[in-house]
Amino acid sequence: MAAETVSAALTLKDIAREAGVSLATVDRVLHNRPGVRPDTVRRVQETIARNAFQPHVAAAELARGRARRFAFVMPTGANPFMQQIEAYLGEMSAWLSARRLGVELINTDVFDPSVLAVTLETLSGDYDGVAVVALDHPGVRAAINDLVDAGTKVVTLVSDVPSSRRHHYVGIDNIAAGRTAGALVGRLVGEKPGKVAIIAGSQGLRDHAERIFGFNQVMASEFSHLDILPLLEGRDEDDRSEQLISRLLDKHPDIISLYNVGAGTQGVAKALTEAGRERQIVFIAHDLTAMTRRLLLQGTLDVAISQNPGHEARAAVRVLLSLARNEPILSEQENIRIDILMRDNLP
Amino acid sequence: MAAETVSAALTLKDIAREAGVSLATVDRVLHNRPGVRPDTVRRVQETIARNAFQPHVAAAELARGRARRFAFVMPTGANPFMQQIEAYLGEMSAWLSARRLGVELINTDVFDPSVLAVTLETLSGDYDGVAVVALDHPGVRAAINDLVDAGTKVVTLVSDVPSSRRHHYVGIDNIAAGRTAGALVGRLVGEKPGKVAIIAGSQGLRDHAERIFGFNQVMASEFSHLDILPLLEGRDEDDRSEQLISRLLDKHPDIISLYNVGAGTQGVAKALTEAGRERQIVFIAHDLTAMTRRLLLQGTLDVAISQNPGHEARAAVRVLLSLARNEPILSEQENIRIDILMRDNLP
DNA sequence: GGCGTTTTGAGGTACGCAACTCATTTTGAG
DNA sequence: CTCAAAATGAGTTGCGTACCTCAAAACGCC
Structure with missing residues (x-):
């Protein structure tokens, strides 16, 4: 029924005895301090390894003082x-x-x-x-x-x-995050064709650029029936994002999905709601905040991709x-x- | 630029001095040992709280010995x-x-x-x-x-x-896990009608029962256009699950999704593949193993719901x-x- | 005020290790 | 073999707490 023997809780003293050296030498080896012959170092290390010795972190931390x-x-x-x-x-x-x-x-x-x-x-x-x-x-x-x-x-x-x-x-790996967003867009819109909008804070931000890269990779290779609109840059600001998306929604009545790479999700959601299209468009964004949580619960936002x-x-x-x-x-x-x-x- | 002052690292001795008692009394209070007047207990506890004193875990652990x-x-x-x-x-x-x-x-x-x-x-x-x-x-x-x-x-x-x-x-909350599975089935099959198969190890297992409950809850309230087939019980065995699913797929050519509540995913996947329908059916299962990972990568499995x-x-x-x-x-x-x-x- | 009881103080030991000193032994080069 | 340098041993101190003992003080009761 049981398993694993309880190790006898060795101490440095035991290691010293078994290796046939003094405590000081074990200490020198353990902390890479100079003044120990290579032979001796090896012998001590072998003893430590053989017994799977682990210095007691509590004791070490306490002795350390600082x-x-x-x-x-x-x-x-x-x-x-x-x-x-x-x-x-x-x-x-x-x-x-x-x-x-x-x-x-x-x-x-x-x-x-x-x-x-x-x-x-x-x-x-x-x-x-x-x-x-x-x-x-x-x-x-x-x-x-x-x-x-x-x-x-x-x-x-x-x-x-x-x-x-x-x-x-x-x-996280932001390319993979972008790929995940792409796959979700493709899977959630189903087979109907249409346009996909994508808005980021800025292409100059490495994480945004990587997400966009991953997103496009998946869209191109697996969901080529979808038409990706040119990238918008909302500078992670709610107001600006809202304006950009509002204009875009006006211009393209056939948008079926929207991916927000960065912040500004509140603005994007507002634009969606005011256009009265929040349920028809698959909306994917990043990060879990009080706001994205609310949007998820009311159905405006379909998925939040996040890191904890x-x-x-x-x-x-x-x-x-x-x-x-x-x-x-x-x-x-x-x-x-x-x-x-x-x-x-x-x- | 900076923030947060570095706390002065109080010790029990400091607490004792500030509370005007001896170390022994602080120790008694700290460990709920008897023999301290209520007044004194309160005074010591207040001092501890006021200074946000935390006993040094390393020292405590070391002193404890055992x-x-x-x-x-x-x-x-x-x-x-x-x-x-x-x-x-x-x-x-x-x-x-x-x-x-x-x-x-x-x-x-x-x-x-x-x-x-x-x-x-x-x-x-x-x-x-x-x-x-x-x-x-x-x-x-x-x-x-x-x-x-x-x-x-x-x-x-x-x-x-x-x-x-x-x-x-x-x-995890298994009802929520079942709800998640239901929502994913509903979202991934899109708007087309069809039958949904569900197989569990046994309804007698609490976690399986809870997942089924959550799944049905979502399906009934949000995806009522889908036709849920009666629950199959595969006893978490690959062979049995495979047989049950094979027979079901034969009988119902209009199955569009499949949810495996428990183990036996390998058997279910085999039945799907041998029927040649692994890509047409939205397949959702639980847990990440070497096998479900492989199935996800090859596209047989659409989603694995898991706990880490x-x-x-x-x-x-x-x-x-x-x-x-x-x-x-x-x-x-x-x-x-x-x-x-x-x-x-x-x- | 005297008594027994309760509360408190004072102090010690131990935990396992880091970090240090200083004396002693070993080593290798000449 | 000699001698300096290198390697090692032996030992000490202190970290902050737990847990223990014993004595002293304060307390409540009659």
């Missing part, structure tokens, strides 16, 4: 998704302080590469880890690499800089902590999923 | 979903042993209430926490309540016993640990979502 500090570099402004991430960080405060972890929010203009780069440079040395909503730009890449070289653990959040040497990326902001906040903290402690990362746990949210599976 | 033991009571047999949960528990072993947590798997016949009840009774006293895939039955409920009364933390996993006094449920087994495994462990430590639970984190998985958002 508290760990992490910085979260987030965009200034009223982006609701980012605000949700910040809110979930706030909800973790008891969890964090019980572990003597300090998380500091640093708001900056992440869309200006030089400003972001300077902000990152100023962090060097002050933090054990940094999570950053990064723009993929040479200056930012260099700043990230400098941080890494200085021994700071770096995690990119929501938006990646794959060419940098950041330790981890916490966020709470998960991203916690994953970033956990990854930074694991990196700082030299613990392995549970990759399956920290992988952010592309959520398809409809009326009936709202969390 | 390792914590958790038991996972899981069904015997080859249920792939349960095996995935067990596999993810295995992947956590390093994480667990670094925290001196022992997790033991106990396989038993969870579908026989008396066997399950007896199994649970034998655990009393041996474990700090128990996670159990429970059947909702008076005997099981009583056994769970006994465990709770004995001070063991109890979490129901995947399948709940809401009438018991278990501390937490880790799993890794998440469930980790959430159960985290919840048990938080309960044992008297820490608050991050409810948003431990809430299991109903995942809609299609070809393009596979993890």
